[in-house]
Amino acid sequence: MARSDIRRSAPSPRGGKSSKEQPRGWRLFFRRLFVWGFSLALIGVLSLAVAVGLAAQSLPSYASLKASQNEQMIVVRARDGTQIVSLGPSYGKWLPTAQIPQVMKDAILSTEDRRYYSHIGIDPVGVARSFYVRYQQGKFRQGGSTITQQLARTVFLNNSRTFGRKVREAVLALALEWKFSKDQILELYLNKVYFGGGAYGIDSASRKFFGHPGSSLSLPEAAIIAGLVKAPSHYAPTADADAAVGRAQVVLGLMVENGKVSADQARGVDLKGIKFAQEGGQNSVRYFTDWALPQLDLLLGENTKPIEVWTTLDLKLQNSAASAIKNNVPAGTQGALVSMDRDGAVLAMIGGTDYVTSNYNRAVNAVRQPGSAWKLFVYLAALEAGYTPATEVVDEPVTIQGWSPHNSGGGFAGKIDVRTAFAYSKNTVAAQLGNEVGFSSVASMARRFGITTPISTVPSMVLGSNEVRVIDMTRAFAAVSARGKSIEPYGISKVTTTDGEVLYTHEARSSVQLVPENVANGITDLLQSAVSIGTGQAAQIGRPVAGKTGTTTSNKDGWFLGFSSGITTGVWMGRDDSRPVAGLQGGHAPARAFAAYMKVAVSGRPVERFQTDMVAPAFQISPDDEASFSGSPDEYYYVDENGNLVEPPADKTAARRPSDAPEDPAPGPDDANRGGLEAVDPPPAASEDFLNKATGKEKSDGTPPN
Structure with missing residues (x-):
């Protein structure tokens, strides 16, 4: 049995192998690598196909x-x-x-x-x-x-x-x-x-x-x-x-x-x-676009469509404005210009002499003292209080609350009329008028005409010690040109998509009568005189022009603002560091730049004669009928801190000054920064005592003249 068992367990001959030999070593490794690799590749291909299919389904049309x-x-x-x-x-x-x-x-x-x-x-x-x-x-x-x-x-x-x-x-x-x-x-x-x-x-x-x-x-x-x-x-x-x-x-x-x-x-x-296309100059134009385009956020809200913005800019006038500033600005100084049509459309805007060198927009961002150009508001307040261009005043030394203003030439002209005092920019007369009507009334008049910067009511404010913006001052003069009606500057007339869909169209807001038309006529008379016989003669262009010069202490700022044939333009020149500029006066370089620009701006427009007749409004003739004209104090103009029109208080009587309140209350801490205007009764006419002093009927010490 043992021998038989041994024979059965012996290995079979080589050719009679009954089962396959299992792979070992490298053969086993490569076989497994192939199987796993093929499996992973198949899974990868399937995963990729699924990912591509899902991505294709999620793709936009x-x-x-x-x-x-x-x-x-x-x-x-x-x-x-x-x-x-x-x-x-x-x-x-x-x-x-x-x-x-x-x-x-x-x-x-x-x-x-x-x-x-x-x-x-x-x-x-x-x-x-x-x-x-x-x-x-x-x-x-x-x-x-x-x-x-x-x-x-x-x-x-x-x-x-x-x-x-x-x-x-x-x-x-x-x-x-x-x-x-x-x-x-x-x-x-x-x-x-x-x-x-x-x-x-x-x-x-x-x-x-x-x-x-x-x-x-x-x-x-x-x-x-x-x-x-x-x-x-x-x-x-x-x-x-x-x-x-x-x-x-x-x-x-x-x-x-x-x-x-x-x-x-x-x-x-x-x-x-090959001729490559030349890019058009975008130097001065960028001052305008930097001002206008941020307004799209308010006009359109959320919008991501490609758009075309149709503006009010006139390229011919813009180029003329750039040349006028460049050719007249004193060496080492900057210049700014804003020009508006009669509806407030900004036709040209220069924020500096070179946008590439400095993109700071001095036309809308810089705040500078306006000098005598501020007298616009002083005389508006005086005319509304009852003065006329022919009213006699006295150019003489004056001291108000310890402050004694001096005229540019150092002398005094004595008895003159309001028209002459304004034309020759007599500081002493402006100080007397501001003191008479009240410095707060002058400040309120400036607010009414769109000045948005803080206003101090110290006596020197009548000579332009408050800082203002060029665009605000131009807006104020444009309102005078519109015979006392409010003007709102704008630069965008229409916005469309590139496919032509209209997204926005400018709609003019209803104007507010800021002052009675007779007051607007009177100040226009004064402004015209300043150009024809006074300090602004360099601004003459061969047709009626009304305007005012402005020069600050030590010739740090020079201004000229004026209008003709429906176009109002403001020009400022000075240094960014506020250092004095030798020879810089509003009646020189700024007035010449104004004239150079305006000759082009009004060339295609008919000559317009100014309305300068002063006819007293109903409320000054008959106090009981004061609400019969559109410039009633109940309808005074209101602006917010950005200079935008706002509605008057719903309860108009609540906004009026109580009858027992003093005429010129001391300004509160917030008065200079107040964006709106508190409506008040019309300022009283000049007192008999002041008129006697102004016309020389009484000496300054109160005794009758010899």
Whole structure:
């Protein structure tokens, strides 16, 4: 039995093996590697297919992709429709595939994706070549991104160089290829890719760099545009024209390699002979756009559509204003100008001598002392109180609360009328009038006419010690030009989308009568006299002009503000550091700049004669009938701290001064900063005592004259 058992357990002969030998060592390792690798690859492919399918389903429609853009484009137009500046990205007109020149398609495909029509969104050959270059040179020199990947990055992603972003880019590229045709993807790409200089899409790039639509691009122009994709900021003609031409030579060489053009055609292209479009000057215009465009947040609210903003700016007048300031401003000083039409439309705005050097807008942001230009409010208050241009006053030494003003020349003219005192800017007379009507009344008049800066009621305020803005002072003079009616400056007349949808249209607010028309007529009489015979003679332009000069202590500020034929213009000159400027006076450089500009501004308008007749309103003739005219104190003008119109109190009687209150109450701590105006009864006419003193009927010590 033992022998028999041994025989049975003996191994079978070599050729009679009954079972397969199990793999061992490396054979087992590679078999397992293959099985696991195949399984993981299959899972990866299935996962990728699911991811691509889900991404394709979540992609926006083709129409939505056409309408989408990364940032808002704002095209700003002058009042005649001329484009003056484009802010943000510019997308131009959408060009369908049929309108895109074939040379443009050939140039971009030769440069960016020569196997575009043969891959599925990612190009394995391009990726392999990119890694090979990486192996040879130690860094990536070629990105390997297809046009579809670039489109995915442009529309959905950012330019970060992370591995995660590249994976998402590849998935989105495959999804795009799944959902859209090759022609659709190429159309999206050519209308959305960034070409530098703020231009997105070939139409915008063509218009910006060559001055014509993208549908008419030539071979050399297409080569230049195709070459911009690699480095838009470097190769853009606006940045470096020579670099753009050099890059275009490379593009032409690639087109020859890909059989899109012949070598002879490429050699016949004269890239250096291309005429690049010149960008229009945007220097002084930017002061205006910096002021006007922030108002869009209030006018439109939340909006991300590309828009066109139609403004009130007149390019001819803007250029004239820039020249007037530049040619008249003293060396080392700055100048500002604001010009308004009769409805408040801002026709020109200069915020400094050079926007590139300094973009600080002195026309709307700087606050400076107006000097004698402030007397507008002093004399308005006096005229409303009962004075007339013919009323006699006395130019003589005066002291008010310890303050003794002096005239510019140092002398005194004695007995003169109000018209002469204003024309020659007599400080002593302005001080007497301000003291008589009340400094708080002068401050209220300034608020009523749109002055938004703090106002102090110390006696020296009558000579312009309070700081003001150029635009506010111009607004006040414009209200006088409108015969006492309120004026609200505005710079935007209409806002539309680039497709023509109207989003906003300016509607004029109803005017408020700030002072009776007879008072407006009287101050116009005084302003006209200041130009015809007084300190503002340099502002004469050969037709009626009404205006006022202003000069501050030590010639730190020079002003001229005035109007003619419905246009009101304010000019300021001075140094930003408020240091004195030798020879700077309102009647010299500012008045000359005003005249130089206004000669152009009113050249196409009819000559207008001023209404200067003073007819007393009903409430001054008959106190019981004071509500019969539109300038009743119950309808005084109100402005907030930003200078915007606000409604008077609903209970008008509550806003009026109690009958037992003093005429000129001491100003409270908040009076100088109050944005609105508390309505009061009309100021009383000049007292008999003051008139006696002003006309010389009584000596300053109270005794009758000899």
